[in-house]
Amino acid sequence: MSLVLSSKTKTNDGRMSMQLPGQLNPSPRLLLGPGPSNVHPRVLASMSLPLLGHLDPQFLQIMNETQELLRATFRTSNRLTFPVSGTGSAGMETCVVNLIEPGDRMVVCVNGVFGQRMTDVARRAGAAVTATERPWGEVFELEPIREVLAKVRPKVLGIIHAETSTGAWQPLERLGQLCREFDTLFLVDTVTSLSGVPVETDKWGIDAIYSGTQKCLSCPPGLSPVSFSPRAVEVINKRKTSVQSWYLDMAMVQRYWNEERFYHHTAPISMIYALREALCIVHEEGLETRWARHSCNHQDLKAGLAKLGFKYAAAEGHQLPTLNAVRIPPGIDDAAVRRRLLADFGIEIGGGLGDFKGKAWRIGLMGYNSRPDVVLVLLAALQECLNRT
Amino acid sequence: MSLVLSSKTKTNDGRMSMQLPGQLNPSPRLLLGPGPSNVHPRVLASMSLPLLGHLDPQFLQIMNETQELLRATFRTSNRLTFPVSGTGSAGMETCVVNLIEPGDRMVVCVNGVFGQRMTDVARRAGAAVTATERPWGEVFELEPIREVLAKVRPKVLGIIHAETSTGAWQPLERLGQLCREFDTLFLVDTVTSLSGVPVETDKWGIDAIYSGTQKCLSCPPGLSPVSFSPRAVEVINKRKTSVQSWYLDMAMVQRYWNEERFYHHTAPISMIYALREALCIVHEEGLETRWARHSCNHQDLKAGLAKLGFKYAAAEGHQLPTLNAVRIPPGIDDAAVRRRLLADFGIEIGGGLGDFKGKAWRIGLMGYNSRPDVVLVLLAALQECLNRT
Numbered sequence: 001m002s003l004v005l006s007s008k009t010k011t012n013d014g015r016m017s018m019q020l021p022g023q024l025n026p027s028p029r030l031l032l033g034p035g036p037s038n039v040h041p042r043v044l045a046s047m048s049l050p051l052l053g054h055l056d057p058q059f060l061q062i063m064n065e066t067q068e069l070l071r072a073t074f075r076t077s078n079r080l081t082f083p084v085s086g087t088g089s090a091g092m093e094t095c096v097v098n099l100i101e102p103g104d105r106m107v108v109c110v111n112g113v114f115g116q117r118m119t120d121v122a123r124r125a126g127a128a129v130t131a132t133e134r135p136w137g138e139v140f141e142l143e144p145i146r147e148v149l150a151k152v153r154p155k156v157l158g159i160i161h162a163e164t165s166t167g168a169w170q171p172l173e174r175l176g177q178l179c180r181e182f183d184t185l186f187l188v189d190t191v192t193s194l195s196g197v198p199v200e201t202d203k204w205g206i207d208a209i210y211s212g213t214q215k216c217l218s219c220p221p222g223l224s225p226v227s228f229s230p231r232a233v234e235v236i237n238k239r240k241t242s243v244q245s246w247y248l249d250m251a252m253v254q255r256y257w258n259e260e261r262f263y264h265h266t267a268p269i270s271m272i273y274a275l276r277e278a279l280c281i282v283h284e285e286g287l288e289t290r291w292a293r294h295s296c297n298h299q300d301l302k303a304g305l306a307k308l309g310f311k312y313a314a315a316e317g318h319q320l321p322t323l324n325a326v327r328i329p330p331g332i333d334d335a336a337v338r339r340r341l342l343a344d345f346g347i348e349i350g351g352g353l354g355d356f357k358g359k360a361w362r363i364g365l366m367g368y369n370s371r372p373d374v375v376l377v378l379l380a381a382l383q384e385c386l387n388r389t
Numbered sequence: 390m391s392l393v394l395s396s397k398t399k400t401n402d403g404r405m406s407m408q409l410p411g412q413l414n415p416s417p418r419l420l421l422g423p424g425p426s427n428v429h430p431r432v433l434a435s436m437s438l439p440l441l442g443h444l445d446p447q448f449l450q451i452m453n454e455t456q457e458l459l460r461a462t463f464r465t466s467n468r469l470t471f472p473v474s475g476t477g478s479a480g481m482e483t484c485v486v487n488l489i490e491p492g493d494r495m496v497v498c499v500n501g502v503f504g505q506r507m508t509d510v511a512r513r514a515g516a517a518v519t520a521t522e523r524p525w526g527e528v529f530e531l532e533p534i535r536e537v538l539a540k541v542r543p544k545v546l547g548i549i550h551a552e553t554s555t556g557a558w559q560p561l562e563r564l565g566q567l568c569r570e571f572d573t574l575f576l577v578d579t580v581t582s583l584s585g586v587p588v589e590t591d592k593w594g595i596d597a598i599y600s601g602t603q604k605c606l607s608c609p610p611g612l613s614p615v616s617f618s619p620r621a622v623e624v625i626n627k628r629k630t631s632v633q634s635w636y637l638d639m640a641m642v643q644r645y646w647n648e649e650r651f652y653h654h655t656a657p658i659s660m661i662y663a664l665r666e667a668l669c670i671v672h673e674e675g676l677e678t679r680w681a682r683h684s685c686n687h688q689d690l691k692a693g694l695a696k697l698g699f700k701y702a703a704a705e706g707h708q709l710p711t712l713n714a715v716r717i718p719p720g721i722d723d724a725a726v727r728r729r730l731l732a733d734f735g736i737e738i739g740g741g742l743g744d745f746k747g748k749a750w751r752i753g754l755m756g757y758n759s760r761p762d763v764v765l766v767l768l769a770a771l772q773e774c775l776n777r778t
Binding site (some may be wrong): 018020021024026027028029031033035036038039044045046047048049050051052053056058059062065068069072078085086087088090091092093117120121124125151196210214220221223242243244245246247263264265266267268270271273274276277280283284342350353 | 407410413415416417418420422424425427428431433434435436437439440441442443445447448452454457458461474475476477478479481482493506509510512513514575601603611614631632633634635638652653654655656657658659660662663665666669672673731738742
């Protein structure tokens with residue numbers, strides 16, 4: 001890795017001339033933080049394929065295939081299913097700004113950073129937001145949500161399936177039915193869950209769902225898969241106001257992703273190659289096998305972490321296999337251990353976020369990285385670093 | 390290229406099983422449309438490098454280097470200079486939604502699709518928009534703009550440097566000074582000009598500028614370099630309302646790109662590798678040399694197209710070297726010729742957009758593709774296709 005800082009110098013004729021930085025040469029990293037996780041080698045290779053035009057018949061075919069693969073991954077038959085040209089947070093914003101019109105009521109379940117973020121995004125879209133809260137690390141039960149829906153009668157209920165700041169795994173099975181009782185749209189964040197734990201968009205009655213590519217899909221960050229139910233599409237089509245974001249306006253973007261192929265913005269070609277390859281890998285393995293693999297490696301990691309004295313931040317029974325958030329025991333220097341893990345062994349784990357800053361570590365075992373050898377090397381390296389610091 | 394459509398079948402136990410699409414195998418393409426253009430081989434290779442974490446010290450260094458390279462490319466010392474995590478249109482939206490608060494007046498110069506788009510983006514941000522228009526293919530003179538600024542006294546003037554729908558090349562040299570007379574911020578779209586023709590952010594008094602990676606930078610689509618002057622940053626810092634987009638809010642995003650390194654959203658790592666490599670290539674060649682190369686190949690193409698009977702859509706003296714928009718002579722079948730160019734020779738050129746649909750072709754000679762051999766093969770292939778159809 002070149003650490004030469006670029007700098008400008010004046011040449012004789014007064015033009016700027018630059019000292020250019022050295023060759024890109026990233027050190028090997030085992031990315032076990034909250035994401036990005038390591039990218040599957042086949043996906044990395046697909047990024048180097050030469051470009052097609054964004055309206056080339058071959059590329060349109062790749063778009064169709066990617067959508068079909070995404071539908072299978074989300075377990076949905078939703079027509080409006082495609083990757084937004086931005087990272088996971090752009091997916092969150094896409095769902096919110098398309099469903100919400102100024103003044104609409106929205107309930108957001110907040111038990112960590114990403115629930116908080118959703119309230120912020122919704123307020124900026126003009127929603128009257130009711131945040132219903134649980135302590136960090138806990139999840140939401142059905143009845144309290146029923147009460148808030150009965151009281152607020154919101155247009156949209158938003159919830160985080162896998163709260164990346166706490167490692168809490170929210171049950172969703174019965175919420176879709178509940179939302180229907182109150183004529184509420186059901187919006188779910190699956191950034192850190194999709195393809196790592198079961199996600200059943202249609203069976204669970206989810207109306208709008210988004211994810212990210214850089215977690216369990218083992219693809220680089222840069223796209224956000226989204227899907228909208230026919231019920232959500234109907235609401236979008238009946239809007240009285242324009243979506244505040246031109247870039248994320250489904251009414252326009254869907255005309256490029258459907259048969260019209262109407263130009264909206266230039267699709268990020270290479271990232272879509274990568275996503276298609278990543279999704280092929282997911283379905284070669286099979287979703288159920290993949291979920292079982294994530295669960296199995298999580299159990300092994302959990303047993304190993306327990307021996308080292310670590311306790312999970314999330315409640316028992318609600319701990320994500322994909323994101324293991326553990327409390328840092330007293331006497332351990334958070335930053336020093338993480339620095340050493342990175343410097344001595346090239347292993348990245350995540351620090352705490354928000355309320356958990358300095359209090360928790362977040363250890364991702366996602367997609368390609370959910371492997372027995374990864375669990376072993378992490379536990380060994382962690383023990384070594386704890387001994388040394 | 391596999392054209393096998395994926396399809397779902399039920400297995401014995403009722404689970405969905407998929408017929409997966411074949412291996413990604415895009416055909417060779419010479420991308421001479423309005424973008425994406427072909428990616429430099431070194432940039433394609435950089436996309437396959439393994440990921441670093443988005444807070445890894447090595448990645449932070451890469452971010453610094455990318456920013457420094459971008460400043461040199463925009464010819465600016467603006468501190469707030471970085472790539473937005475979205476395509477060029479996300480850059481347009483970023484500039485508009487950060488500068489505009491609801492009710493602010495904005496003047497947009499409209500002489501093609503991208504000026505129209507800017508009015509749409511601005512209205513969605515709550516701006517009181519005055520569109521000042523010129524016929525498609527023409528550019529704006531100074532005096533009429535002065536008149537509209539004097540009359541409207543807008544907060545922001547928006548203009549397209551290189552109108553990708555018409556190939557018109559807008560002079561900007563004196564507009565920054567004019568904007569200052571009216572205390573107006575000067576916003577410029579350089580999506581199809583940056584590194585292909587001179588762009589002088591500081592010298593021309595530009596306050597907010599954006600571009601795309603997939604044009605003259607010869608990088609895949611997916612990022613939008615932006616830069617804000619200190620004057621623009623001051624306006625952003627004094628906002629009374631939140632930026633309507635969480636994802637594009639400079640107040641937050643800049644805290645990740647400056648020394649704070651405060652987490653906002655996960656940066657698209659691989660795309661930033663690609664952009665850094667592309668910018669290194671730009672500065673190895675040197676901006677002036679690159680501009681001269683674009684000009685030279687454009688002249689050769691223009692001479693060749695004239696022999697084939699094509700006239701430019703943009704006025705003489707205002708024709709972009711990077712995007713050659715020509716009127717389709719009577720009797721030529723637009724779609725048939727373009728289909729044949731693609732099928733027989735793997736060459737993509739762009740059809741007309743908006744008012745020019747069916748009436749113009751758009752031929753890009755951008756970055757890596759601005760080469761004498763490319764000009765020769767395009768002219769030969771075009772002649773062949775015109776003879777055959």
